[in-house]
Amino acid sequence: MTANKSEALGTFVIAPSELGSLISALREDGYEVIGPKLADGAIVHEPLESADDLPVGYDDEQEGGTYRVAKNGANTYFDYVVGPHSWKRYLFPPDQQLCQMRRQGKTFRLIETKQEIPRYAFFGVRSCDLHAMQVQDKVFDNGEFADPGYMERRKAAFVVVVNCLRPAATCFCASMDTGPRATGGYDLALTELASKGRHEFLVEVGSSRGEEIFAKVSGRPATEADQSAPETASAKAANAMKREMVPDVQALLKRNLEHRRWDDVAKRCLTCANCTLVCPTCFCTTVEDYTDLTGSTAERRRRWDSCFTMDFSYVHGGSVRRETYARYRQWMTHKLSSWFDQFDVSGCVGCGRCITWCPVGIDITEEARAIRDSEGSR
Amino acid sequence: MPAPKKPKLAVWKFSSCDGCQLQLLCCEDELLQVADAVEIAYFLEATRAQVRGPYDISLVEGSVSTPEEAERIRKIRRQSKILISIGACATAGGIQALRNFKDVDGFINAVYAHPEYIETLATSTAIRDHVDIDFELRGCPIDKGQLLEALSALLNGRRPNVPTHSQCVECKLMGTVCVMVAHGTPCMGPVTQAGCGNLCPSFNRGCYNCFGPKETPNTASLSAWFAKLGMDQRSIKHFYRSFNTNAPAFRRESEAHDKT
Ligand code: SF4
Ligand code: SF4
Ligand code: SF4
Numbered sequence: 015m016t017a018n019k020s021e022a023l024g025t026f027v028i029a030p031s032e033l034g035s036l037i038s039a040l041r042e043d044g045y046e047v048i049g050p051k052l053a054d055g056a057i058v059h060e061p062l063e064s065a066d067d068l069p070v071g072y073d074d075e076q077e078g079g080t081y082r083v084a085k086n087g088a089n090t091y092f093d094y095v096v097g098p099h100s101w102k103r104y105l106f107p108p109d110q111q112l113c114q115m116r117r118q119g120k121t122f123r124l125i126e127t128k129q130e131i132p133r134y135a136f137f138g139v140r141s142c143d144l145h146a147m148q149v150q151d152k153v154f155d156n157g158e159f160a161d162p163g164y165m166e167r168r169k170a171a172f173v174v175v176v177n178c179l180r181p182a183a184t185c186f187c188a189s190m191d192t193g194p195r196a197t198g199g200y201d202l203a204l205t206e207l208a209s210k211g212r213h214e215f216l217v218e219v220g221s222s223r224g225e226e227i228f229a230k231v232s233g234r235p236a237t238e239a240d241q242s243a244p245e246t247a248s249a250k251a252a253n254a255m256k257r258e259m260v261p262d263v264q265a266l267l268k269r270n271l272e273h274r275r276w277d278d279v280a281k282r283c284l285t286c287a288n289c290t291l292v293c294p295t296c297f298c299t300t301v302e303d304y305t306d307l308t309g310s311t312a313e314r315r316r317r318w319d320s321c322f323t324m325d326f327s328y329v330h331g332g333s334v335r336r337e338t339y340a341r342y343r344q345w346m347t348h349k350l351s352s353w354f355d356q357f358d359v360s361g362c363v364g365c366g367r368c369i370t371w372c373p374v375g376i377d378i379t380e381e382a383r384a385i386r387d388s389e390g391s392r
Numbered sequence: 393m394p395a396p397k398k399p400k401l402a403v404w405k406f407s408s409c410d411g412c413q414l415q416l417l418c419c420e421d422e423l424l425q426v427a428d429a430v431e432i433a434y435f436l437e438a439t440r441a442q443v444r445g446p447y448d449i450s451l452v453e454g455s456v457s458t459p460e461e462a463e464r465i466r467k468i469r470r471q472s473k474i475l476i477s478i479g480a481c482a483t484a485g486g487i488q489a490l491r492n493f494k495d496v497d498g499f500i501n502a503v504y505a506h507p508e509y510i511e512t513l514a515t516s517t518a519i520r521d522h523v524d525i526d527f528e529l530r531g532c533p534i535d536k537g538q539l540l541e542a543l544s545a546l547l548n549g550r551r552p553n554v555p556t557h558s559q560c561v562e563c564k565l566m567g568t569v570c571v572m573v574a575h576g577t578p579c580m581g582p583v584t585q586a587g588c589g590n591l592c593p594s595f596n597r598g599c600y601n602c603f604g605p606k607e608t609p610n611t612a613s614l615s616a617w618f619a620k621l622g623m624d625q626r627s628i629k630h631f632y633r634s635f636n637t638n639a640p641a642f643r644r645e646s647e648a649h650d651k652t
Binding site: 053054055056058079080081082098099103108109281282283284285286287288291292302303304305306307308309312317318320322323324325336338370371373374375 | 422425426428429540541543544545547548550553555556557558560561564565566567568569570572573574575576579581582583596607608609610612613614616617
């Protein structure tokens, strides 16, 4: 984990072939490199062995409920943006054993599960997702109720950012102030420079750890013209963004808890939970106890859960949020409003995943706008 | 001190294909443990030995589709402390409940050489429609992991971890790329209860709803999306008319698309 605003420790330019050297340098240093790969018609996050694993020349097209990747004929590495996976899979695994118990005569022995702390290098982290990690840091690194496994994995993780050059139609990071350019909190940040026959990468070094790794990669110091590239590219990407979150959404939702729009969205919402599970900041889990048939061993597991399930709000006598409107409202108001009260930050970073991966294309920006528009000019 | 008496387990068959009972035999490694933990008192597919009731745990496979079955399930209920219906037939009426939408006499006359030998009910229905049940395991067939989980839970006096949420949750836990969003393949996952171990989506197929309706299923919204993906009304109707066709949510939704 690195400081939020990094002092630039140098800016360099490398050839595309040096991406391979970077991945090798990370692997030689003992990192498990996780990055974008093409699988099952999507760009997913999987272990990378070399730069050959990276999808070259792919675009993604995203809309509410629709995602397609297609070859775009270019030789560029990072034209697509965020896919179905978020980095939380690695920092906050979907299913974890917490402890085991073994029966010993009339008593039992408790064995705490040793958490695995792999040294991950996340390769190709987009700015929204970097912000999402910082949001989850506030959730899991919070003193009294901290999650030591998360914190150790996060601290060990090396972050290679890729600045976005084009948004998907579902992106709205610009209006959430979380992108498209990362301004700190990374070890290395790459910006792909590909135009008019030129193909290079600008590398911004953001930490001393990044400096050590980058020493094994050959490049040249960036010129002043090179250095302005990320800002220019990012402004272009921000301008191309089709969606945005309405301003002051925190207060807007707070004063509209009984709005008729909740009933409207409830007609469409499937309560399938996809939005929460693809969201890079959602952190809810349930804890389940298992035994074997003979009752000689037991284990306690923690797995991802969602405010869209009935079990989630189950207390003695039944579930509290039975109606769909109540579940959708809980989710959306938490992301955009009560998260501020709880963690002093927005629970939404504008990555657009919940829009794309909602099977019926429900759009959090559109739901917010509908409520805002109903208020007229206040 | 005498060994504590083992709970008596019985496995009953109604109108069904035996596939769900087979899952118990498929437990292989764990089957010996099951046999160790319970006394298998009645399980014709595995042993001819029969021990008289009452039984501590009855697993009931199959739907009620004859007058004899309607009578027999009451007797079994009276003899069972805990009754668990297993599989799509027992929990929803099974594929044979397709007859519930048409005139059963028409089928009998068309299919059998001697219709007069056939004694059947007009409908095929779930065990729950006839007697109170204590728990149910969904699926066509049931998942052996869920079966073992339910038995372990019962034997150890704890709540079984058998969630009623959507199939989509399984996809996301496993990191499966959504076939509907990424490929445009119609998928029943958003209205189907999880439990199969994510079989179809992990092989790039849409979910066929083997595990029946999930809690609070919004079938109307999903059907509207199917239509957007290009499915016609008839195909949408047929999508709901399979193993769990008589589950109320699916029955209603299929009827809403029944224009013929
Ligand atoms: S709420 Fe939606 S857009 Fe916001 S961070 Fe979560 S998945 Fe991304
Ligand atoms: S908003 Fe979409 S993804 Fe979220 S629970 Fe509703 S239907 Fe599922
Ligand atoms: S593939 Fe089907 S079950 Fe899986 S997330 Fe998509 S809609 Fe849900």
